[in-house]
Amino acid sequence: MKLKFKHLVVFVVLASFASIIYGFTIKDETPSAAHKFIGFGTIGLFLVAMPLFLVKESRGKKMKDYMLTHENIKKMQERESKKKDEQ
Numbered sequence: 001m002k003l004k005f006k007h008l009v010v011f012v013v014l015a016s017f018a019s020i021i022y023g024f025t026i027k028d029e030t031p032s033a034a035h036k037f038i039g040f041g042t043i044g045l046f047l048v049a050m051p052l053f054l055v056k057e058s059r060g061k062k063m064k065d066y067m068l069t070h071e072n073i074k075k076m077q078e079r080e081s082k083k084k085d086e087q
Contacts, residue, residue, distance in 0.1 A: 009052045016044030 023037030065072075 005052070005056050009049055009056060012044055012049040012052065016041040016049060019044065 019037045019041030023034045023039075023041060026037070027034040
């Protein structure tokens with residue numbers, strides 16, 4: 001069975017949340033291990049899952065379309081003026 005990229009992201013997110021929750025549940029018994037679980041869960045979310053998600057979602061898209069360049073500002077102004085004219 002082939003693991004899809006989307007499933008990998010979901011797995012990392014769920015594993016990270018599980019680690020954080022487990023860390024909070026054992027905090028009273030072993031604080032040092034609890035901090036490690038919470039830390040690894042946070043790292044999993046922000047340094048693994050988020051970049052994987054961003055790579056997945058940005059595939060095939062032109063970054064120039066999302067940058068605030070002089071051309072894009074003119075396009076936005078033209079769209080706004082057309083909307084005002086229609087009203």
